[in-house]
Amino acid sequence: MGFFDQYELFYKTSQTSPLPHRLNSRFKAIIERNKAKLEGKRVLDIASHDGRWTFAALKAGAAHVTGIEPRQELIDNARSTFSSYGVPDDRYTFECGDIFDRIRGKKFDVVLCLGFYYHTIRHAELLDLIERTGADFVVIDTEVTPTADQILVGKSSDPRLVYGNPYGIQLLVDPVDEQQMxxxxxxxxxxxxxxxxxxxxAVDFLANHFGYNCETFNWPEFFVKHEETASSMVDYSEGWRDSFFLSRKP
Ligand SMILES: C[S@@+](CC[C@H](N)C(=O)[O-])C[C@H]1O[C@@H](n2cnc3c(N)ncnc32)[C@H](O)[C@@H]1O
Structure with missing residues (x-):
């Protein structure tokens, strides 16, 4: 039984891939793997959606989680679910708004940036603001553009390199009337x-610039062991989504 199988309301409170295999696999990578880093900590959940990761972080032992989400109906769903599962009110706060308006001046130990880093063009600014919260540990779970990693020819320590520069950001547009965008x-x-x-x-480059060491979850190994999950996680299994763990450099 996966984590969210015990809390099935989360399979109904979102239109954004609330698939059991997907949510349970992401739980293993994002929350279970990092339980020790979450215990007793004050956590920020960027783009908290229906509260799925705020809830999971609290169950993993976080002292308090602040979720920031601009869509009021998703916050309403989260509050209703939390009340159904008896989560004490003083363990969490949900704020309705844009992360760039709400993050400034707040302090956290851990920041979760899940499913959001490809819904903005302000990547460096967001990591700057995350670092300024004081967080020592950050999880970025994001779609990535793999081809830009593969064009590196030769090695150079100069990030201004024109040819073969792997630090790309692929421009896209999001329709703003869709819940997951x-x-x-x-x-x-x-x-x-x-x-x-x-x-x-690019994620690794920005993490380093703002003072974090960066490693990734081993999704290829995960899919060898959990083949049954791959079809509900094609973005991860085909290599165009990854989970990055940023630890503040000593
Ligand atoms: C793909 S969903 C990710 C949901 C959840 N964090 C997850 O990983 O399962 C993207 C979420 O980002 C939220 N979002 C979009 N723009 C935002 C912004 N400027 N500030 C905060 N959240 C935003 C959306 O409303 C939506 O809930």
Whole structure:
């Protein structure tokens, strides 16, 4: 039985891939693996959606979780689910709004940035703001653009290299009226806003710049052991999504 099989309301409170295999596998990679890093900590859950990861972090022992999510109906769903499962009110806070408006001036030990880093074009700014929260540990679970990692020819320590620069961010647009997409912002035109899907190397580069060591979950090994999950996780199993663990450099 997976973690979310005990809390089946989460299979109904979102239109964004609430698939049992998917949520339970992500739980193993994002929460179970990092339980010791969450215990007793104050956590920020960016793009908290229906509260799935806020809830999971609390069950893993986080002292308090703040979820920030711009879609009020998802916050309403989260509050209703938390009440059904008897989560004490003083363990969590949900704020309705844009992460860039809400994160400033807040302090956390751990930041979860799950399913959001490809719904913004402000990647460096967000990591800057995350670092300024004081967080020593950050999880970024994001779609990535794998081809940009593969074009590196030769090795160079100069990130200004023009040819073979692997630190790319692929430009895309998100329709802002869809629940799993970017929230409307000042760059929105005709119902779409500009977002970017970073390469793996770009995430690693930004993590390093802001003072974090970066490692990734071993999804290929996971899918060898849990073949049955791959069909509900094609983004991870085909290599265009990854889970990054950022630890503040000593
Ligand atoms: C793909 S879903 C990810 C949900 C959840 N974090 C997960 O990983 O399963 C993207 C979420 O980002 C939220 N979102 C979009 N723009 C946002 C913004 N500017 N600030 C905070 N959250 C945002 C959406 O409302 C949606 O809930």
């Amino acid at each position: 970017a929230w409307t912002d000042s760059m929105t035109r005709n119902g779409r806003t500009v977002v970017g899907r970073p390469s793996r190397a």
